[in-house]
Amino acid sequence: MSGREPQSALAAAIEQNKRTERVTRAWLLAPALTIILAISILPLGITVVYSFLTPGTYGGVTWEFSTDSYVQFLFQRDIFDDTLVFNSAYVSIFLRSIGLALGATLGALILGFPTAYFIATKPREQRNIWLFLITLPFWTNLLIRTYAMLLIIRDEGIINIMLMKAGIISSPLTILYTDTAVFIGLIYSFLPFMVLPIYASLEKLDFSLVEAGYDLYANRLKVLFHVIVPLAKPGIVAGCILVFIPGLGAYITPELLGGGKKLMIGNMIAMQFGASRNWPFGSAAALILMALVILVLLLNALAARRGASNNG
Amino acid sequence: MTGTEIARDRKAAVSVRSLSKTFGQGEYAITALDSVELDILENEFFTLLGPSGCGKTTLLRLIAGFELPTNGSISLQDQDITDKPPHRRPINTVFQNYALFPHMTVAENIGFGLRMLGRPTAEIKQTTERMLALVQLEAMAGRRTDQLSGGQQQRVALARALAPAPKVLLLDEPLAALDLKLRKSMQIELKSLQAETGITFVFVTHDQEEALTMSDRIAVMKSGKILQIGTPRDIYDRPTHRFVADFIGDINILEGTVEHTDGDLATVRLKDGTRVSAHLGTASARSGDVSVAIRPENVRLASTGETPTLTGILENIVYFGAATNLHLRLGTGEEMVIRNPGAVDEGRYQPGATIGAILQPELIRVLE
Numbered sequence: 001m002s003g004r005e006p007q008s009a010l011a012a013a014i015e016q017n018k019r020t021e022r023v024t025r026a027w028l029l030a031p032a033l034t035i036i037l038a039i040s041i042l043p044l045g046i047t048v049v050y051s052f053l054t055p056g057t058y059g060g061v062t063w064e065f066s067t068d069s070y071v072q073f074l075f076q077r078d079i080f081d082d083t084l085v086f087n088s089a090y091v092s093i094f095l096r097s098i099g100l101a102l103g104a105t106l107g108a109l110i111l112g113f114p115t116a117y118f119i120a121t122k123p124r125e126q127r128n129i130w131l132f133l134i135t136l137p138f139w140t141n142l143l144i145r146t147y148a149m150l151l152i153i154r155d156e157g158i159i160n161i162m163l164m165k166a167g168i169i170s171s172p173l174t175i176l177y178t179d180t181a182v183f184i185g186l187i188y189s190f191l192p193f194m195v196l197p198i199y200a201s202l203e204k205l206d207f208s209l210v211e212a213g214y215d216l217y218a219n220r221l222k223v224l225f226h227v228i229v230p231l232a233k234p235g236i237v238a239g240c241i242l243v244f245i246p247g248l249g250a251y252i253t254p255e256l257l258g259g260g261k262k263l264m265i266g267n268m269i270a271m272q273f274g275a276s277r278n279w280p281f282g283s284a285a286a287l288i289l290m291a292l293v294i295l296v297l298l299l300n301a302l303a304a305r306r307g308a309s310n311n312g
Numbered sequence: 313m314t315g316t317e318i319a320r321d322r323k324a325a326v327s328v329r330s331l332s333k334t335f336g337q338g339e340y341a342i343t344a345l346d347s348v349e350l351d352i353l354e355n356e357f358f359t360l361l362g363p364s365g366c367g368k369t370t371l372l373r374l375i376a377g378f379e380l381p382t383n384g385s386i387s388l389q390d391q392d393i394t395d396k397p398p399h400r401r402p403i404n405t406v407f408q409n410y411a412l413f414p415h416m417t418v419a420e421n422i423g424f425g426l427r428m429l430g431r432p433t434a435e436i437k438q439t440t441e442r443m444l445a446l447v448q449l450e451a452m453a454g455r456r457t458d459q460l461s462g463g464q465q466q467r468v469a470l471a472r473a474l475a476p477a478p479k480v481l482l483l484d485e486p487l488a489a490l491d492l493k494l495r496k497s498m499q500i501e502l503k504s505l506q507a508e509t510g511i512t513f514v515f516v517t518h519d520q521e522e523a524l525t526m527s528d529r530i531a532v533m534k535s536g537k538i539l540q541i542g543t544p545r546d547i548y549d550r551p552t553h554r555f556v557a558d559f560i561g562d563i564n565i566l567e568g569t570v571e572h573t574d575g576d577l578a579t580v581r582l583k584d585g586t587r588v589s590a591h592l593g594t595a596s597a598r599s600g601d602v603s604v605a606i607r608p609e610n611v612r613l614a615s616t617g618e619t620p621t622l623t624g625i626l627e628n629i630v631y632f633g634a635a636t637n638l639h640l641r642l643g644t645g646e647e648m649v650i651r652n653p654g655a656v657d658e659g660r661y662q663p664g665a666t667i668g669a670i671l672q673p674e675l676i677r678v679l680e
Contacts, residue, residue, distance in 0.1 A: 214377075
């Protein structure tokens with residue numbers, strides 16, 4: 001019993017020590033937390049608040065609670081009898097955007113995987129040169145690069161001139177201001193985001209596993225799908241997410257290459273803050289987009305966990 | 313019975329003809345294999361032995377199909393497989409680092425080869441279970457490979473390579489990563505596994521003791537060439553090259569001149585004028601200066617009254633339990649080691665004493 005006193009004194013001292021440590025930690029974290037709060041959480045908060053307000057006549061918002069913005073996303077209010085009629089306009093813009101972003105992700109994967117594999121199998125000292133070339137376009141502004149792409153694919157662009165000179169086509173292919181143009185533009189803009197994570201996982205790949213695959217009667221295709229792809233899966237998933245998410249919210253590419261005729265989510269949202277002067281609806285659309293992205297990430301996390309529990 | 317005699321009454325599993333492999337081009341070219349001729353027999357435990365960089369792994373990779381030869385041909389049971397890709401050769405490999413698939417369980421690893429061959433699921437399951445039992449890993453079937461110890465991973469690699477019942481199993485220094493005790497028990501396990509399955513094993517190692525204990529026949533390699541092929545006893549008792557003699561076990565090498573030859577026997581005059589008769593074997597040097605070799609255990613101490621073959625001054629006594637090594641400095645200036653079973657009379661054998669050595673004449677060899 002006598003041993004109890006000093007023991008509880010020791011426990012109290014340890015507790016005191018921990019408390020001091022917590023306080024110190026909080027002070028040290030404070031600047032970083034403040035910045036994160038100011039540049040990330042606060043604007044998001046403002047967006048959430050705005051999405052529940054009423055649009056002002058000349059832009060901005062009037063402080064009057066309303067859920068109209070969310071209703072407007074799916075329904076149109078009849079001007080005469082105030083009934084709600086399903087309106088597919090915005091949903092179809094979302095679906096179009098998802099379709100284009102998925103297509104661009106798939107396209108980037110098909111182009112990016114071989115590229116990453118090519119770099120990963122080069123001698124170590126050459127890899128950095130190739131990686132540098134992959135990231136080189138990032139040194140130029142996206143807007144400028146998109147204009148350059150516009151010059152390449154327009155009716156009098158390099159592609160059409162070459163094809164016509166070669167006699168393959170007689171009149172120029174209309175690529176610019178179509179979905180194809182947006183698709184090409186998205187792949188071009190986000191390809192490095194696909195290549196880099198896949199490269200990172202292929203670089204760690206033990207190529208004796210590939211040899212083991214060949215040794216155990218797998219041909220090239222089987223080795224690719226039974227050995228290389230499963231082992232590069234983390235990189236592939238990361239690459240797909242990194243292309244799909246910015247692709248979904250792309251603004252410049254559909255604006256310039258799609259001619260602004262067919263909207264993607266990004267353009268639609270921008271329009272609400274500009275010409276349409278409906279800030280609450282723009283905020284609501286942005287939040288719906290965000291919810292969509294979070295859903296994708298959640299599904300991915302869920303699939304990853306299930307995969308891990310299956311293996312373990 | 314020599315290695316070539318065995319070759320005559322059994323069929324060859326793998327035949328290698330004037331096989332060469334050069335890496336790189338021009339002045340940077342490295343010849344890894346230089347016109348190798350080799351017959352590996354059915355059901356044989358065959359070992360490629362040599363120091364690192366001697367070309368043994370290159371030869372193994374050529375047989376597996378991971379590399380294509382610069383010259384020459386490889387055939388498997390009289391079928392030319394020189395240009396066949398690895399997945400079309402009924403040959404499997406146990407890799408040095410095991411190369412187990414980390415995204416598969418132990419059972420999935422073992423069944424991989426059969427799955428790729430498109431065998432029915434029931435057969436794959438049955439074979440996998442049989443293989444798991446063979447390597448005593450039944451309890452580990454559902455484990456991921458990174459949860460296994462080195463010895464267990466080794467067994468999975470073995471089971472995976474044996475599951476498709478290959479004609480030939482290639483093993484690339486599979487025991488190198490294991491600790492000594494485990495290595496010893498795996499050596500015995502591998503040997504009995506080979507006897508059990510009847511599959512031809514081609515084993516690569518740089519460990520001469522491992523080669524001697526496990527192999528039916530050994531090919532000793534150096535600088536891309538095979539110096540000698542033979543049974544462990546051939547290689548140990550009748551080495552043909554100075555390199556082979558030196559690489560495997562301890563050996564005394566003495567310089568001398570051939571005086572005359574009589575069939576297989578040559579009379580060699582050593583540097584101090586002593587004459588010994590030595591077996592020529594396949595040695596091409598039949599006259600002039602040669603090296604003769606004898607194992608330390610084939611030299612014994614002369615007892616009192618006996619006429620020693622050679623005499624020398626005792627320099628060192630090294631006792632290691634089962635035997636004692638006596639290091640002599642001969643009249644020729646060369647060193648000779650005598651391995652005496654058990655301990656020696658320490659009063660009589662003291663450093664500085666003059667000692668007589670008797671060389672068993674039938675175990676002296678002339679080297680290339």
